[in-house]
Amino acid sequence: MTTLLGRRARVLAAITAAAGLALVAGCSSSDSGGGAKKTAAGGVQLVKAGQLTTCTHLPYPPFQSEIGGKVQGFDVSLIDLVAKDLGVKQQILDTPFENFKTGAFLNSGQCDLAAAGMTITPERKKNVDFSVPYFNATQAVLVDKKSGINSLADVKAKHKKLGAQAQTTGEDYVKSKGYDPISFHSSDAVLNGLRSGQVQAVVIDYPVVQGWLKDKANADAFKVVGNLNTGEQYGFTVKKGNTKLLAAIDKAIKDAKADGTYKKIYEKWIGPYDESAASPAAS
Numbered sequence: 001m002t003t004l005l006g007r008r009a010r011v012l013a014a015i016t017a018a019a020g021l022a023l024v025a026g027c028s029s030s031d032s033g034g035g036a037k038k039t040a041a042g043g044v045q046l047v048k049a050g051q052l053t054t055c056t057h058l059p060y061p062p063f064q065s066e067i068g069g070k071v072q073g074f075d076v077s078l079i080d081l082v083a084k085d086l087g088v089k090q091q092i093l094d095t096p097f098e099n100f101k102t103g104a105f106l107n108s109g110q111c112d113l114a115a116a117g118m119t120i121t122p123e124r125k126k127n128v129d130f131s132v133p134y135f136n137a138t139q140a141v142l143v144d145k146k147s148g149i150n151s152l153a154d155v156k157a158k159h160k161k162l163g164a165q166a167q168t169t170g171e172d173y174v175k176s177k178g179y180d181p182i183s184f185h186s187s188d189a190v191l192n193g194l195r196s197g198q199v200q201a202v203v204i205d206y207p208v209v210q211g212w213l214k215d216k217a218n219a220d221a222f223k224v225v226g227n228l229n230t231g232e233q234y235g236f237t238v239k240k241g242n243t244k245l246l247a248a249i250d251k252a253i254k255d256a257k258a259d260g261t262y263k264k265i266y267e268k269w270i271g272p273y274d275e276s277a278a279s280p281a282a283s
Helices: 074-086 098-102 152-157 169-176 187-196 205-210 216-221 245-257 261-270
Strands: 021-024 051-056 065-067 068-074 087-095 128-129 134-146 160-167 182-184 200-207 224-236 236-239
Touching: 051 074, 068 074, 074 087, 074 236, 074 245, 074 261, 128 134, 134 169, 134 245, 152 224, 160 169, 160 187, 169 200, 182 187, 182 224, 187 200, 200 205, 205 224, 236 245, 245 261
Parallel strands: 051 087, 160 182, 160 200
Antiparallel strands: 021 087, 065 068, 128 236, 134 200, 134 224
């Protein structure tokens, strides 16, 4: 992203299901009320008339973060395609990440879908329905150049501190390898932990690290010492049984990959196009 880090850290622990922060992606369309129909093109039912309401967790560049007062990013651009097909506008609700595992905001009718750079896992599939995979992800090991760390194994061997974002597959991965990472509530907090010396290494999704390293100060201070291919794929989620919206999301992703739109969005937010990232293979 042009400035891929959120402009401020957000304390999300106190956010409840009834008090998400609504942020508009592009030009939003509010619920017109007065009996306005909540049915979009293709018979898709919406929680609010005239808009596709997306739950996300900010900031998570380059997938979603606030830039110039608007939420923008890779995920946002893809879901804008879905909204366009449905004849509505996208509106984004910032919510705690732990709710994405349970589908709480989908089940309560606050959001139509969730888009948060979320890995498809069997555990999460128990609570929500996933779209076709839209991104193949790997985990990166980013370290302070002054730390003397040259691999993930060095973190343990040299008794250094490791950080990860809470409730993520990156955190799960390092825990499964016997590490006890310091957990941070957001990607911004992970980076701040590295900057402040609270940790000397972090494990987080590689595209996020790519965004960080576009900033010269970060590139001068930190380096990638490992890329962990954990076989992860990202998907968007809907409430279980919401087949019409799921079909609309799948169609938008497939169409974007077929007509070159996906490639353009990828190059804008991620970097040089990696065709393997757009693999249609199922998780």
